[in-house]
Amino acid sequence: MEATPASAEARHQILISAVAAAVMAPSSHNTQPWRFRIVGGVLEVLADPRRHLTVIDAERRQLVQSCGCALFNARVAVRAMGYADQVTVFPDPQQPDLLATLQLGKQIITDDGDRALMHALPLRRTNRRPFLPRPVALADSDAMIAAAAGDGVWIVRLAPDQKHQVGKLVDRADRLQYRDPAFRIELSSWLTAAGSRRRDGIPFVEKEYGSAMPFSVMRALRSPGLGDSFGRLEEELVRGSPVVMVLGTDGDAPWDWLAAGQALQGLLLDATGLGLAAAFLNQALELPDLRAEVARSVGRAGQPQMILRLGYPEEPIHRAAPRRSLDDVLLIVE
Numbered sequence: 001m002e003a004t005p006a007s008a009e010a011r012h013q014i015l016i017s018a019v020a021a022a023v024m025a026p027s028s029h030n031t032q033p034w035r036f037r038i039v040g041g042v043l044e045v046l047a048d049p050r051r052h053l054t055v056i057d058a059e060r061r062q063l064v065q066s067c068g069c070a071l072f073n074a075r076v077a078v079r080a081m082g083y084a085d086q087v088t089v090f091p092d093p094q095q096p097d098l099l100a101t102l103q104l105g106k107q108i109i110t111d112d113g114d115r116a117l118m119h120a121l122p123l124r125r126t127n128r129r130p131f132l133p134r135p136v137a138l139a140d141s142d143a144m145i146a147a148a149a150g151d152g153v154w155i156v157r158l159a160p161d162q163k164h165q166v167g168k169l170v171d172r173a174d175r176l177q178y179r180d181p182a183f184r185i186e187l188s189s190w191l192t193a194a195g196s197r198r199r200d201g202i203p204f205v206e207k208e209y210g211s212a213m214p215f216s217v218m219r220a221l222r223s224p225g226l227g228d229s230f231g232r233l234e235e236e237l238v239r240g241s242p243v244v245m246v247l248g249t250d251g252d253a254p255w256d257w258l259a260a261g262q263a264l265q266g267l268l269l270d271a272t273g274l275g276l277a278a279a280f281l282n283q284a285l286e287l288p289d290l291r292a293e294v295a296r297s298v299g300r301a302g303q304p305q306m307i308l309r310l311g312y313p314e315e316p317i318h319r320a321a322p323r324r325s326l327d328d329v330l331l332i333v334e
């Protein structure tokens with residue numbers, strides 16, 4: 001039986017709901033560097049250059065990756081609401097901030113995979129705490145990798161010696177970055193204090209790694225030596241995590257970053273569905289020399305885009321990091 005075509009108003013509401021799903025995506029420092037426009041039945045996903053982290057992300061790699069995560073969520077939501085997702089990436093070379101357009105295709109019956117992704121979408125959290133020592137089955141990580149990789153994106157689950165090397169590089173990255181006052185100023189401007197009304201940035205408590213290091217006071221960010229203890233701690237977290245993965249791409253252009261963001265979000269939602277938590281260790285990719293060393297450790301051609309650790313959470317994170325409202329990010333062009 002053919003589905004009854006939905007009215008233009010119903011289709012418009014679906015695109016608005018897709019934006020509500022998109023903004024639940026992760027983004028570096030929770031900058032939420034995206035904007036959306038709905039113009040005549042087309043949802044445009046745009047980068048917001050005002051939210052660019054110029055110190056750690058000079059090339060805008062993480063900014064575009066974050067928007068890729070948001071695009072992935074919007075696509076899942078559209079399919080979960082019974083429509084094929086028609087996407088065009090970088091539709092206009094004259095508008096580099098217009099990263100993608102999304103339109104409703106033909107009506108479909110939502111499959112179990114999309115239902116599972118949609119279910120996981122509001123439950124996903126970055127969890128920077130230590131994970132339980134419980135192993136993650138190889139079959140589970142293989143299935144996640146198979147589902148998320150493709151389209152020029154690859155994911156490698158690191159072997160113990162690679163994990164050790166990458167842990168050392170994360171430690172070195174922390175030590176180097178915290179010595180740079182510009183890095184500390186940028187980070188502190190995106191850390192928000194408990195009780196803050198800000199709807200972006202990383203709530204302070206989120207940066208507390210269990211009881212090992214209460215990353216407690218902004219004041220501490222004035223100390224260039226903070227990276228030494230922080231690096232040691234993060235290296236330990238890498239060592240103690242059942243799984244460390246590197247997600248990379250064959251190329252290193254904006255469309256590769258957008259594809260990497262989409263693959264990342266697929267991986268994170270699958271992980272959430274399996275009861276796993278994930279945290280990022282991208283500092284080692286924010287310094288070009290160390291990024292090259294990560295690539296060598298991974299031992300495959302291409303560019304590393306993301307370092308992740310995954311495991312079963314010792315302590316689940318219940319409260320979601322804040323998000324800006326739809327009014328702040330969505331423009332509807334009548």
Ligand SMILES: Cc1cc2nc3c(=O)[nH]c(=O)nc-3n(C[C@H](O)[C@H](O)[C@H](O)COP(=O)(O)O)c2cc1C
Pocket residue numbers: 024025026027028029030062063065066069124125126127128201202279280281282283320321
């Ligand atoms: C491209 C990208 C890079 C990120 N890099 C880091 C990182 O290096 N360290 C970290 O602790 N979190 C990192 N995050 C996680 C964000 O801080 C997190 O998504 C944000 O604070 C919102 O919280 P949520 O993921 O729980 O919704 C990254 C997220 C994205 C999308």
